[in-house]
Amino acid sequence: MEIHVSRRPKQLPEIRLRDLEEGAAGNFQLLQITRERGDASGAKAEGEQEEAPRSEEPDKRVNQDMEAVKSQMEELENELSEKERLWRKANEGKAELQLKLNETIERVNMERAQREKLQNALIRIGSLLQIDLQRQTPQSSRLRKSEDRDIMDPKSLENVISSIGDLVEKSKSQRESETFKNFSELQMNAQKSEAQISKLEEELEKKNKLFSGAMQNAASLEIQNKKVGEELQLEKSNREKLLSFASKLSASLGMEVIKPLPSSSRALRGSEDRDLEVKLDNMLQRISELMGKPEERKENPGQSIKISLSSFEPGDVALFMPCGKDRTDAYGNSLYVAFNVDCPRHFLHTSSLEEFFNKDKARAESYCLGRITVCYEATEDDFNEFGMTDEETFHVCYAEPVLTE
Numbered sequence: 001m002e003i004h005v006s007r008r009p010k011q012l013p014e015i016r017l018r019d020l021e022e023g024a025a026g027n028f029q030l031l032q033i034t035r036e037r038g039d040a041s042g043a044k045a046e047g048e049q050e051e052a053p054r055s056e057e058p059d060k061r062v063n064q065d066m067e068a069v070k071s072q073m074e075e076l077e078n079e080l081s082e083k084e085r086l087w088r089k090a091n092e093g094k095a096e097l098q099l100k101l102n103e104t105i106e107r108v109n110m111e112r113a114q115r116e117k118l119q120n121a122l123i124r125i126g127s128l129l130q131i132d133l134q135r136q137t138p139q140s141s142r143l144r145k146s147e148d149r150d151i152m153d154p155k156s157l158e159n160v161i162s163s164i165g166d167l168v169e170k171s172k173s174q175r176e177s178e179t180f181k182n183f184s185e186l187q188m189n190a191q192k193s194e195a196q197i198s199k200l201e202e203e204l205e206k207k208n209k210l211f212s213g214a215m216q217n218a219a220s221l222e223i224q225n226k227k228v229g230e231e232l233q234l235e236k237s238n239r240e241k242l243l244s245f246a247s248k249l250s251a252s253l254g255m256e257v258i259k260p261l262p263s264s265s266r267a268l269r270g271s272e273d274r275d276l277e278v279k280l281d282n283m284l285q286r287i288s289e290l291m292g293k294p295e296e297r298k299e300n301p302g303q304s305i306k307i308s309l310s311s312f313e314p315g316d317v318a319l320f321m322p323c324g325k326d327r328t329d330a331y332g333n334s335l336y337v338a339f340n341v342d343c344p345r346h347f348l349h350t351s352s353l354e355e356f357f358n359k360d361k362a363r364a365e366s367y368c369l370g371r372i373t374v375c376y377e378a379t380e381d382d383f384n385e386f387g388m389t390d391e392e393t394f395h396v397c398y399a400e401p402v403l404t405e
Contacts, residue, residue, distance in 0.1 A: 125164070224391060234323050234337070305369070305402055309341045312375050312395065317402055320348045320368040330385045336368055338397065345394040346375065347386060352398050359401045370399030 308316040320336040327335045329350060336348040348356075348368060356364040375397045378388070382396050 220391075223389070227389075227392065230327075234327065307339075307369070309339065310343050312338060312340070312343070312346045312372055312397060314372050314375060316372050318346065318370065318372055318397065318399065320370065320397075320399070322365070322367075327387075329387060335386065346397050347378075347394055349396055349398050350385075352400070356401055368399070369402055371402050372397050372399050374398040 305317055307319050312318055318338040320338050323335040323337055325334065329335060331350060333350050333353060336353060338346040338348070340346065348370070352370065353364070353368065356368040356370065375395055378386070378394050378396055382388075382394075383390065383392075386394070386396075388394060
């Protein structure tokens with residue numbers, strides 16, 4: 001990198017302009033002298049004409065001289081006007097040259113200022129790069145006294161340019177490495193975010209499954225609670241019917257059966273249920289006594305009756321009570337369930353129910369006392385026929401009437 005500064009232009013020579021001015025002034029003086037001489041000659045000629053007439057030849061000579069003087073004066077005037085025009089043109093050229101000179105000086109000053117700024121900037125860059133840019137050769141020291149000098153060593157400038165190139169490459173590589181590092185960090189953060197999002201989605205899916213399961217369980221519990229309530233109502237109704245039947249039966253046998261009162265305490269309800277069971281056993285024993293001794297029962301097996309409350313095997317006698325008008329099977333028949341104590345529910349099959357109604361319709365509408373012939377756990381067809389769900393467990397019984405008119 002080289003910096004060149006043009007030399008300050010020298011002052012233009014003004015010899016020609018001065019010569020033109022001096023020549024024009026001399027010609028003008030000569031013209032004035034010639035005019036004065038011409039005027040004097042004319043005046044002298046006129047005086048001589050007035051004083052005495054002369055011959056024609058001298059007059060012609062005078063006229064010729066006058067014409068020669070006039071022509072010379074015209075030539076001088078033309079030459080003077082031409083020199084004046086040249087002088088004005090020279091002045092105009094001088095002004096134009098002076099203007100150009102001023103512009104050139106101003107441009108040179110601006111270039112000097114820019115050169116100084118550039119030198120200062122390069123010196124600062126050199127100081128940053130630890131390069132001495134102010135080293136001077138003897139020749140540059142001698143040139144320092146003149147206006148046209150180079151302060152910086154070209155070799156130093158080459159070092160500056162090389163160092164700047166190295167810095168640019170280093171900065172570029174640093175930027176690329178930093179960009180790659182930032183990109184790697186962003187990529188790692190994105191992967192971590194994706195992993196966290198996937199984990200959150202899995203947790204959310206698990207929670208949704210748990211919530212769905214909880215909702216299903218809640219719905220199932222609600223259905224079970226509803227069914228349990230219905231079963232409680234059914235058991236309560238059966239209990240009341242059984243107690244009513246037992247009261248009527250005990251009254252006909254001359255025995256007293258006390259109907260248990262409802263109690264809020266579970267322990268008291270259990271005690272009352274045990275008392276009721278004892279009283280029912282006593283009542284059944286009384287019925288057995290009234291029906292005769294075992295020998296008599298062998299002679300009359302149809303009159304041997306013992307109602308089972310916890311066993312429902314073939315040969316056991318069970319008391320089947322209607323569940324109510326709301327509980328019907330698939331054919332619209334009322335459901336009859338065996339009266340039991342702490343046992344699964346046992347329903348009377350429809351075909352057996354028809355037999356009870358054929359035997360004694362009035363009694364069958366209230367209860368069915370029959371001997372079990374077949375008992376099995378309900379199948380899928382029975383669930384559909386009796387209108388039960390899979391969560392409920394029950395048995396189906398076939399029975400034959402044991403009481404006849």
